[in-house]
Amino acid sequence: MFAARQASKSVFGAVQRRTFSATASNATKVAVLGAAGGIGQPLSLLLKLNPRVTELALYDIKGAPGVAADISHINTKSTVKGYEPSGAGIKECLTGAEIVLIPAGVPRKPGMTRDDLFNTNASIVRDLAKAAADACPEANILVIANPVNSTVPITAEVFKSKGVYNPKRLFGVTTLDVVRASRFISQLKSTDPATENITVVGGHSGATIVPLLSQAGYTLEGAERDEYIKRVQFGGDEVVQAKGGAGSATLSMAMAGARFAESLLKAAQGQSGVVEPTYVDSPLYKDQGVTYFASQVELGPNGVEKIHPVGEMSEFEQGLLEVCLKDLKSNIEKGEKWVKENMGN
Ligand SMILES: NC(=O)c1ccc[n+]([C@@H]2O[C@H](COP(=O)([O-])OP(=O)(O)OC[C@H]3O[C@@H](n4cnc5c(N)ncnc54)[C@H](O)[C@@H]3O)[C@@H](O)[C@H]2O)c1
Numbered sequence: 001m002f003a004a005r006q007a008s009k010s011v012f013g014a015v016q017r018r019t020f021s022a023t024a025s026n027a028t029k030v031a032v033l034g035a036a037g038g039i040g041q042p043l044s045l046l047l048k049l050n051p052r053v054t055e056l057a058l059y060d061i062k063g064a065p066g067v068a069a070d071i072s073h074i075n076t077k078s079t080v081k082g083y084e085p086s087g088a089g090i091k092e093c094l095t096g097a098e099i100v101l102i103p104a105g106v107p108r109k110p111g112m113t114r115d116d117l118f119n120t121n122a123s124i125v126r127d128l129a130k131a132a133a134d135a136c137p138e139a140n141i142l143v144i145a146n147p148v149n150s151t152v153p154i155t156a157e158v159f160k161s162k163g164v165y166n167p168k169r170l171f172g173v174t175t176l177d178v179v180r181a182s183r184f185i186s187q188l189k190s191t192d193p194a195t196e197n198i199t200v201v202g203g204h205s206g207a208t209i210v211p212l213l214s215q216a217g218y219t220l221e222g223a224e225r226d227e228y229i230k231r232v233q234f235g236g237d238e239v240v241q242a243k244g245g246a247g248s249a250t251l252s253m254a255m256a257g258a259r260f261a262e263s264l265l266k267a268a269q270g271q272s273g274v275v276e277p278t279y280v281d282s283p284l285y286k287d288q289g290v291t292y293f294a295s296q297v298e299l300g301p302n303g304v305e306k307i308h309p310v311g312e313m314s315e316f317e318q319g320l321l322e323v324c325l326k327d328l329k330s331n332i333e334k335g336e337k338w339v340k341e342n343m344g345n
């Protein structure tokens with residue numbers, strides 16, 4: 001299912017400009033923190049199906065050993081182990097990990113913004129980042145927990161405080177925005193969604209999510225354009241409403257997280273030209289005080305290989321970007337301020 005292919009797209013639709021013969025022979029440990037949750041379980045399942053993963057380490061404050069036992073019966077070669085705070089705990093889970101995915105944290109309920117999760121999730125992400133900085137400082141850290149615009153800067157500050165920050169190894173996972181933007185345009189234009197790959201830049205909440213349809217050669221006008229933009233920017237709310245208090249997107253997010261992890265693994269195992277949009281420590285708008293930004297990023301064996309500029313935009317998209325940058329700056333500053341005042345021991 002996830003075997004290396006000589007095609008221009010991965011099974012998840014990530015762009016690969018050139019493909020070399022990647023192998024699945026490297027030993028690769030992947031850790032999932034929050035593995036018993038709504039995202040954590042299907043994400044762990046998809047990682048178990050990925051032949052590039054040789055060891056799967058699943059951690060949660062509760063339930064991870066059960067999830068691990070269940071997944072371990074799947075007839076693929078990787079080993080699976082579940083970890084709880086007691087026993088071997090998070091240190092053993094993280095030691096030797098090449099990729100650490102963090103979906104731990106509370107999800108939204110109807111009426112909440114992602115920023116409303118800040119008070120609970122900031123400390124969860126801070127503590128998990130501390131554990132990762134101690135146990136696997138060179139791992140690629142993939143932050144899924146919301147609000148991503150703030151939890152990524154929090155993670156960076158924790159790594160900086162321990163003297164092990166490597167901006168090339170920290171990623172806010174914004175893949176779901178690209179998945180949605182691609183699916184929604186395919187519905188409007190009656191195209192094959194697998195062939196769509198809409199660039200989405202900015203951050204991961206409301207107005208900070210900026211789809212660049214013009215780069216894919218599409219022009220929408222009037223109400224159709226406004227509805228499309230709203231759907232991409234507030235696609236998460238659509239799921240939150242539909243689940244009626246039982247959480248937010250989990251299954252589509254698991255697919256998006258697995259796609260991003262797969263892209264990183266391909267790049268780590270020697271495939272060149274793997275490009276994914278992701279929220280990283282970025283020079284693109286630093287002069288405006290926006291220190292993290294999602295754009296197309298080429299991945300390599302060292303994580304971030306090259307941050308692509310945003311590129312050509314329509315005047316309308318330029319307007320969206322201006323609003324995005326303002327919101328993003330305050331989300332980043334909020335995370336940095338909070339973690340500096342609440343670093344703890
Ligand atoms: N980046 C994105 O595109 C995206 C998409 C969907 C959801 N999310 C976010 O992902 C997060 C998780 O969503 P979910 O639906 O899986 O929630 P969930 O409540 O179903 O699962 C969260 C899991 O985290 C665990 N957990 C809590 N604190 C922990 C800790 N300190 N250490 C380890 N595990 C801990 C819980 O026990 C639970 O199993 C939310 O913050 C949500 O907003 C992000």
Ligand SMILES: O=C(O)C[C@H](O)C(=O)O
Binds near residue numbers: 114236240249
């Ligand atoms: O909407 C949410 O709160 C979850 C996630 O960020 C999403 O985009 O689905």
